[in-house]
Amino acid sequence: MDHPVLEAFWMMLWFFLWIMWLFLLFRIVGDLFRDHELSGWWKALWLFGLLVLPFLGVLLYLIVRGRSMTERSVRSAQEKEQQFQAYVRQAAASEQSAGGDSVEQLSKLSELKRNGDLSQAEFDQAKARLLA
Structure with a gap:
């Protein structure tokens, strides 16, 4: 008797x-x-x-070098994580320094406007230049 479901199972396996x-x-x-x-x-x-x-070669490689293969993979992942963390720190520091300067300058501009040293048009123009 032919069992197509069993044949499909074996083919999928x-x-x-x-x-x-x-x-x-x-x-x-x-x-x-x-x-x-x-x-x-x-x-x-x-x-x-x-x-x-091919099949014997894959099995032999896993037996002989499987442990060192895992160690190299873990080491590579740790190096990539360290590089990513360094990049994030660098980007955050540059963004903070750039953002801090513009915030400082905006507060100085608003102080000058409040004191009457700058008109509204001058303030708007300087603010637009800072935010651009």
């Missing part, structure tokens, strides 16, 4: 496993080229093994 294997393969190749400690010959040998014996 094999397709899912194939997609998982592709993700692992791309992750491993990316890890190979990101690793600065591994020599070019070892990278070429691993890549050759992944191309000639």
Whole structure:
């Protein structure tokens, strides 16, 4: 008897496993080229093994270099986070200094207007120039 539901299940399972294997393969190749400690010959040998014996090559790579692969990934994520935090601090500092200057100047302008040293038109013109 033919069971189309069972055949569809097996086809989906094999397709899912194939997609998982592709993700692992791309992750491993990316890890190979990101690793600065591994020599070019070892990278070429691993890549050759992944191309000639793809399933066995992926499994061997995960067994032999899986732990260091995770460590490199964590280190890379921490470096990116530090760079992002430094960028945010730099952007916030430049924005604060630029914003502080314009706030200071606006308060001086309003003081001059209040004292009668500036007319409303002059105040509006100087304010527009500051905010532009």
